[in-house]
Amino acid sequence: MARHDPADTAAGEAAPESAATESRFAARPPEPTMKGFTPAALVASAVATVVLGLALWVILAVLGEPGLGVLFMLPVLGCAAWLYVVSVRRRKRDAVIDELATALADHLGVPDASYLEVDARQWQDGWVGVPHVLNVQYPTEVDDTAADWAAGMVEVVHGQLEHQYVVGRHNIRGRRLTLRDPTRASGSLAPDPAGRAERARDAVRRALPEKIDRPVPTQADLASWLIPLGVDATGTRVGWNLAGPQGHLLVLGRSGSGKRVLLTGIAVEIAARGWPVWVVDHRRVDLLGVRDWPNVQIVASTLDDQIVVLNQAWREMEGRVALVENGTSRSELEPLVVVVHHFREFAGAVADSAHRSGLGAGSASLALDRVTDLLRHGRQVNVFLVLSIQRADDPLLREENRDDLGAVVALGRLDGKAASALWGSAANADPAEHVPGRATIQTGDAPPVVVQCYWTPDPREARRGNDEQELYMLDALRPNLVTHPVLHVRRSRALTDNPEAAWRLNLDADLAEGYGPAASLADWSRARTPSPSGGTDGTDATGWSEMIMVSQVQPGNLVRLDDDTGWVVVEQVDPVENDGTSLRIHWRGNHGAGTQVVSRTRAVRIRHLNDGIY
Template sequence: MAPHDPVDTFAVSSGPPDPDGRDDRFASARPAEPTIKGFTPWQLAASAVGLAFLAVSMWAILTALDEPGIGVLFLLPTLACAGATYAVSVRRRLRDGVIADLAESLAQHLGVPDASYLDIDARQWQGGWIGVPHVLNIQYPTEVDDSAPDWPGGVAEAVHQQLEHQYTIGRHNVRGHRVTLRDPTRTGGALTPEPSARVDRARDAARRALPDKVARPVPTQADLTSWLVPLGIDGTGTRVGWNLAAPQGHLLVLGRSGAGKRVLLTGIVVEAAARGWPVWIIDQRRVDLLGVRDWPNVQIVASTLDDQIVVLNQAWREMEGRVALIESGSSRSELEPLVVVIHHFREFATAVADAANRAGQGTAAASLAHDRVTDLLRHGRQVNVYVVLSMQRADDPLLRQENRDDIGAVVALGRLDSSVASVLWGSDRPTEPAEPVPGRATMQSGDAKPVLIQCYWTPDPREARRVNDEQDLYLLDALRPSVVTHPVLHVQRSRALADSPEASWRVNLNADLAEGYGAGTSGLADWSRARTSGGGSSAAASTQVETSGWSEMVMVSQLQAGSLARLDDETGWVIIEQVEPIQNDGTKLLIRWRGNDGAGSQVVSRTRAVRIRHLTDGIY
């Protein structure tokens, strides 16, 4: 069953869908703590009554003392003060009623259970007996998805419909979950359109406000429980992202070479892996996403065409298997998200068609990639299988109307031809194209209007290690998952690929994915340092190790003496001899090791994830 639909465009669910149709995002949320706004209406009314009683009492006492004139002089101003205080209490009560009605309206707009989950601080009331607030500070729960580019505008529109006064966005504090509305107009009715010159200035200011580079922020604990994958920021600094729980959950990334597709995909993979989701990657360019091959929870990066065919076919089988589980009575909420990244789909589909033609297969086999991806787009979201498609052009035959409707978010990097932009955005085509800045893109989420964003920059792990960039390595260490939930996979075939294209095609269609590293992985450059051949000293010979068996990712703090581990590309596979804490620094450990090229030591963060191997005979 599909997840609970959001209340409106601006309140999209960011948590796992509930199979029973209930929105349980707020199960752990607490009602908002009200802002202290001075005396309550009841306290003001009580003060007015107290002043009146004091005035009458003093008048009676002074009259009994034969001072009626002084009693009257004290009585009249005190009663006037009491009356003014009571009037203020009445007006405060009426204003509180206005804000209470506004809170109820916003609660429905944002999809929160009731108004108690919102705190609205109204200040600087002006105009008439009750008036309208000049400033509105709206505090909302963290469970509300505020990632849509026009989310603050939707809040302002909802307030306008309730109060019949227009507000502008003063500030949207995404981290603090607070939006400030300012400067209401003093005329009722529909929103007053802004002059074109002001719109142009605002658009230019937003474009200039976008930085040329924004490093990917480290996910918080709340981020890791959300199904919203952040992609970048817009001109106001508001975070925008890909919401897997949206009615259309797939993501499309468009852009020419050099526009930033690889960097964006690396960030998406890192974010998905940090949430503990398995990630399968088809990299038609072979080396673009090689840097995340050893990233925790990235189960496989298929770089050869034969492996790519197997991974795509297995993803389709996984989807069909999940559908069978749902049919047998399982709940969709029990199925964790599987993210399938297909980099340069058109090149991949063309290569698959060429391979099918060489194998003497029919038209159906030639369209294997197109058909499998189409099925994943149509039915994958219903069983939490999500596709990230990377393409160079928006006029690809795959993106005909019915498939385009299955894609929830589109990120177009760089400039697009006017004809292509018209096909992609339709009547919502942005008036200002993205600038030729790496990572600058136009993004559309759901039915919202396209908005100009700057995508987050994520370092390539392989390149960062190669150049030993300390800043990039520090960021990657903070982004690396501390818990590995999914093992590495390899392609397992019933027999070796043959010289005959037809036989190889059939072998690939019947192949599976199995845990661990297969025999074909022995040629990887990452493992070459652990396999030295030929002569050498007796000390070096004593540390020669065979890396067959299965592996897993653990934190450095879990290493023990005798563990066979791969600390980095430079040391390769080594035997851990000693693990010592660093004095006065509880965040790092000193690792002493011995490998094929000698012995050494290294200071490593306790929470860094490294790979260890369990040999087939159980002996290190």
């Protein structure tokens, strides 16, 4: 399935994009209320004041006091002159703000400057001067979720006014950005650095909660290549942009810091966009929860399967490169995300396996070589890596690899040495607190920020614990459409006890659709097993199955509600009156028909037949 990469939009598509932009901003906002007198009103006041002064002089001259009339008229005329001068300066300042609003509108992609309200205050320095405070009100359609969004606005203002500003406040809900002149901040201009850092950390502690549930993606989110990771202290969403110049993601953190939860959420977000996800889970059980998730094609838990999946990802990249060389556009290549959990342990295990097989150094470095190639070239053909490691001194963070990472997530606290290795200086980011999911994130070239990563429940644990709240949340996050089938490792023959022969088999193996001829015990929830009684309509019931919640069951599904009814065809699904937690299922099976009231969050198995009926 082709996917469009916003980074590769052709220049010839500018006109359609402009029309699309106009359609997104359907309603023009009302004209903003002018703060203070307009230049025209000031000129009118000056003219009225002049008329008043002349009238006073005429009246006093008629009364025989022309000298007194001049005495009254001169201050009035001075006031009129002052009003005119102010109107001229106000007109010049309005022109400056109009040019700034036009530049900001171009930067934000809004149709024109009338969609923005720019409020400039506390003008100083010179005849026209520059404002001390700028408030920018922008439409709700503007995407302000990028970590460097506010910094980009600051750069535009700096380039237009040739004056330095910093972000004073970003009100996400109110869609209002406040910029301030840092040289005129209230209070001491040189506060104590240690006290300032401590106050910043205290502000982060107060602003960030200890747990934020992953939000359900909107239609705009599903069309975006930005994968949300968490929220910073200002309430701004921080995400990983696959369309950025560097497309890969690195997650760093000790055990218990929240790597598993974050990787689960990333897999869920990717799958929701209809993109395929391959998982190499070297810990074997950390990411089993997404094994049943739609569009997660494979979760490799054995070392042999993990080698095959990584090698196949490298082959996929090479095949896509050949397609591009033959004229295929990158925008036609669907994103493929490969998650490698605990990469360093995995690479060490691969090296040990190669040594036991009697192979040389080239085979021992297979994992590192494949990952390095994917980091360097995968982004150009929409193959993206998500790597997790435990230590900040990992060789993977060497400069040549660090430049290929579009986002780095450091979960938990980092010492000065580790922070220097990641950000270039230990002072570039305040350390994250000892809170699961609390992380320091750097995206692109933006400065690192402290965020609270989104929490996503483990689907496997939620089903086992029958936690209704977590099951409801997973139900909302589950993709509505399965676009990619399950994959299994296919070898030319069974693995042997000969280490060298097994190694060769793994390098020659590939990935095929389905569950394979022999599903292991770990595949209990997705085993490919034929129904002993066949289908309800006489068709072959072999195929692949998956676990879903009852709320996702639709008429026509072949479902197993319980052991008593067996496999049945759902004919109708109705809500239960005065009970929002249950559904009434009307079904038909080999032994008749019936009705059953089932909890909406209960997990049941449905079967997809090979003949394409289901």
